[in-house]
Amino acid sequence: MKNRLLTAVKAIDIPVWILSIILVPVLFTVPLYSSRVIIQILLTIILYVQLVIAWNMFSGFTGYLFLGVAAIYGIAAYAYAIISAYVPYLLAVLIVGLICFVISYPLGLVFLRIRGPYFAIASYAMVLLFASLVLYYEQAVSYLSGRTVTIIPLPRIYTVLLAITIITLIAAFVIKRSKFGYGLSCIKGNEDLASVIGINTSFYKTITFSISAFFIGITAAAIVPRGGYIDTTTVFAPVISFNVLVMGVIGGLGSLRGGMISAVLLSLFFEFFATSQNPYPFFISLGVLLMLGIFFFPRGIEGVLERVRLPRKKAKLKNY
Amino acid sequence: MLITVLNLTVSVLFLASMYLLVGVGLSLLYGVSQTINLAQGGFMIVGAYLAFLFISGLGLAPLWALLVVPVIMGILGMGIYKAAGFSSLLNRNISREDREFTTLIMTFALSWIAANALAAIFTANPQTFPGPDIQYMFSNIIPLKKLLTIVLSMVSVGVIWLIIRKTWIGLGIRCVFDDNEASRIMGINAEKVHFTIFFIAFFTAGLGGTLYSYNYPINPYQGTELTMIAFVVTIIGGVGSVKGVLFGALIVALVEVLVTFFAAPLLKIAFVYFLFILILLIRPSGLVKNM
Numbered sequence: 151m152k153n154r155l156l157t158a159v160k161a162i163d164i165p166v167w168i169l170s171i172i173l174v175p176v177l178f179t180v181p182l183y184s185s186r187v188i189i190q191i192l193l194t195i196i197l198y199v200q201l202v203i204a205w206n207m208f209s210g211f212t213g214y215l216f217l218g219v220a221a222i223y224g225i226a227a228y229a230y231a232i233i234s235a236y237v238p239y240l241l242a243v244l245i246v247g248l249i250c251f252v253i254s255y256p257l258g259l260v261f262l263r264i265r266g267p268y269f270a271i272a273s274y275a276m277v278l279l280f281a282s283l284v285l286y287y288e289q290a291v292s293y294l295s296g297r298t299v300t301i302i303p304l305p306r307i308y309t310v311l312l313a314i315t316i317i318t319l320i321a322a323f324v325i326k327r328s329k330f331g332y333g334l335s336c337i338k339g340n341e342d343l344a345s346v347i348g349i350n351t352s353f354y355k356t357i358t359f360s361i362s363a364f365f366i367g368i369t370a371a372a373i374v375p376r377g378g379y380i381d382t383t384t385v386f387a388p389v390i391s392f393n394v395l396v397m398g399v400i401g402g403l404g405s406l407r408g409g410m411i412s413a414v415l416l417s418l419f420f421e422f423f424a425t426s427q428n429p430y431p432f433f434i435s436l437g438v439l440l441m442l443g444i445f446f447f448p449r450g451i452e453g454v455l456e457r458v459r460l461p462r463k464k465a466k467l468k469n470y
Numbered sequence: 471m472l473i474t475v476l477n478l479t480v481s482v483l484f485l486a487s488m489y490l491l492v493g494v495g496l497s498l499l500y501g502v503s504q505t506i507n508l509a510q511g512g513f514m515i516v517g518a519y520l521a522f523l524f525i526s527g528l529g530l531a532p533l534w535a536l537l538v539v540p541v542i543m544g545i546l547g548m549g550i551y552k553a554a555g556f557s558s559l560l561n562r563n564i565s566r567e568d569r570e571f572t573t574l575i576m577t578f579a580l581s582w583i584a585a586n587a588l589a590a591i592f593t594a595n596p597q598t599f600p601g602p603d604i605q606y607m608f609s610n611i612i613p614l615k616k617l618l619t620i621v622l623s624m625v626s627v628g629v630i631w632l633i634i635r636k637t638w639i640g641l642g643i644r645c646v647f648d649d650n651e652a653s654r655i656m657g658i659n660a661e662k663v664h665f666t667i668f669f670i671a672f673f674t675a676g677l678g679g680t681l682y683s684y685n686y687p688i689n690p691y692q693g694t695e696l697t698m699i700a701f702v703v704t705i706i707g708g709v710g711s712v713k714g715v716l717f718g719a720l721i722v723a724l725v726e727v728l729v730t731f732f733a734a735p736l737l738k739i740a741f742v743y744f745l746f747i748l749i750l751l752i753r754p755s756g757l758v759k760n761m
Contacts, residue, residue: 274694433583448568
């Protein structure tokens with residue numbers, strides 16, 4: 151066990167260690183000395199970094215393209231709105247995460263039997279499904295057009311979300327480096343083969359899906375008190391799924407560092423260009439970027455990084 | 471009672487003909503050109519907005535729009551095939567899974583671009599024609615617009631079916647559907663076939679969109695729902711099969727009308743979705759096998 155921990159620690163480069171040792175305290179102390187605007191921007195960045203990591207945990211590691219992040223996000227937001235009336239913030243966030251875990255386990259059992267493009271389509275439509283179900287419930291049972299949530303001060307949300315992000319990153323790293331993660335990458339490579347060599351593929355996929363949903367859920371729950379009001383159009387917004395997909399694909403599927411880099415860059419762009427009255431040109435350019443990215447750099451930033459790091463001959467050898 | 475049944479039947483036929491138009495393009499694109507088009511519904515809405523622009527902006531007669539818009543959309547489809555990289559993707563030497571994955575993401579981006587471009591130009595508010603009231607046939611039972619939709623979509627899909635079954639181009643399409651590589655070896659110009667398929671798919675999307683805009687208020691973000699229904703229709707029928715699409719469209723329309731009539735309109739998506747998952751789990755290859 152100790153040995154394995156050591157190899158995991160060694161697997162991270164020294165510059166990354168130094169960077170994170172400097173960066174983490176700085177990020178945690180930001181609310182003490184900086185203005186509200188900067189916290190807002192950082193909050194968006196951290197939100198997307200976390201979502202991309204959580205998305206990568208499932209889609210990147212297993213190769214199943216999940217286009218329905220907004221579905222889980224919306225469920226979590228509504229769950230938080232209901233629960234937060236009874237329990238304090240942190241506990242509510244945790245409970246919402248567990249709810250997402252519990253909901254997504256049976257969902258995964260059914261959905262993950264569907265393979266390849268059909269899974270992507272099913273998950274794409276999942277947002278519509280849950281949005282219409284929640285809307286139906288609100289109209290027919292609770293007679294509400296939206297729900298209000300007690301607003302929590304921004305620095306508190308920021309600190310909680312930062313902690314969640316770090317935990318998510320560590321969890322993703324541990325999963326990737328563990329035997330479990332190797333099983334997942336086997337599934338990504340060839341699922342039939344993985345099942346032949348004794349990997350319980352159904353269990354592996356489902357549990358990863360649920361863990362990923364858990365992390366997406368706690369983030370959604372943590373960010374909801376920022377605005378104080380939710381309805382089906384704001385939390386089941388396709389823009390969430392789309393942004394996460396763009397960041398994940400541009401970063402390179404299954405790559406944590408690539409995903410983080412692209413999430414930081416793109417959410418900075420998002421903050422600077424899309425908060426105006428007319429966000430459409432930005433959305434369109436994001437779509438074009440995704441098309442160009444997947445067409446010319448199918449492996450994203452991770453592919454570029456690897457090519458830079460390894461000498462040309464070695465990189466070629468690695469591909470074959 | 472009789473009137474109600476008749477009304478429901480007309481609704482089923484009407485919805486089915488709408489879904490037929492959006493489904494046939496998707497089915498052919500996936501079956502023949504291996505392009506999973508998540509933007510099919512989005513482009514149908516683009517067609518609807520084009521019709522809206524032509525009719526209320528430029529004063530074109532509605533019947534002319536039915537001819538102009540599909541042709542423009544078809545040319546747009548051919549342009550997208552060439553310019554957006556689908557042609558080189560189909561010639562790229564990668565596995566079928568990789569190709570499907572790439573086209574999936576690219577068309578997802580395309581649908582996003584289309585919806586937001588429409589929202590940027592026409593605003594996100596729903597648009598309708600300020601046209602005259604609906605005219606009826608057979609004493610207040612069948613609205614003329616619905617009848618027009620049913621007839622036009624059945625006829626056009628029938629023509630597509632005839633083209634695929636009876637002509638030389640159709641023979642090429644069927645060959646590429648069976649095996650892309652082998653048909654290349656046998657001297658079929660696969661590039662031309664894909665070109666034709668993209669034209670047909672976007673032509674039907676344009677026609678469907680125009681008819682859609684005659685019947686419903688349109689807004690830029692309706693594409694997702696149409697795409698999803700198109701996939702359900704395609705999967706029920708079997709990918710690449712025109713007859714199957716007709717079959718699937720009828721089933722989906724029937725489910726939708728019954729749910730809307732007996733339960734709540736908001737639940738219809740849930741039921742269609744349920745149908746989708748059920749078909750995928752029980753019979754992923756669809757109910758009809760050949761083209």
